[in-house]
Amino acid sequence: MSDTRATTQTVRYRERLWVPWWWWLPGLGLAALIALEVNQGIKTLPNWVPFAVLLPVAVVVLLWLGRTELRVTSGEGETELWVGDAHLPVSVVARSAEVPRSAKSAALGRQLDPAAYVVHRAWIGSMTLLVLNDPDDPTPYWLISARHPDKVLAALTS
Structure with missing residues (x-):
């Protein structure tokens, strides 16, 4: 059962x-x-x-x-970031930061790690960077387009 x-x-x-x-x-x-x-x-x-x-x-x-939805959920003591069908528990996030429009091209260009998880929408200026600390996951960080990265980070840390 x-x-x-x-x-x-x-x-x-x-x-x-x-x-x-x-x-x-x-x-x-x-x-x-x-x-x-x-x-x-x-x-x-x-x-x-x-x-x-x-x-x-x-x-x-x-x-x-415009089908992609970004959401932060909490339940049963665990907070998660969902981007479409992919989700990330906040417990594996070591650091997080806002990537402003002025630094977006560098983050997506010469500084981009090929193993990173990226959800980029060209019409959205800013992004959210979440550096991971998970030995079981080869993904070093998530780089996600967000209109209000400050609100995403606040929801992840509250």
């Missing part, structure tokens, strides 16, 4: 890594332009079909780009 205890987790911080609102105008505009080109190129196709296909495709792509 297995133990099926219900676990309650409290969400301390949650952030969806959406694309900026202004990306929607060029995204839908590009889809409409391509639909217009298809409409003019294929005369036998009803006028509404390219728009009915390509505008929803643009919406789905923009929503898909």
Whole structure:
């Protein structure tokens, strides 16, 4: 017989890594332009079909780009950072820091360790750095895009 205890987790911080609102105008505009080109190129196709296909495709792509959720949860004495489906217990974090927009290119460029776990979204300026101290894990650190890294770090340490 297995133990099926219900676990309650409290969400301390949650952030969806959406694309900026202004990306929607060029995204839908590009889809409409391509639909217009298809409409003019294929005369036998009803006028509404390219728009009915390509505008929803643009919406789905923009929503898909912002699908990643960053959250900090606590429950049963353990605090965890979740980024999408990946999670990290705070007990293995040795140090943490905010990576400002000005240092982002260096952190992702010449200073990046190839074994690091990186979730980078180009439209988000700042990042959170979590250096790990886990002998069972070859990952030296996590580098995560976050709009409010100070709030992520505060949720991890509280």
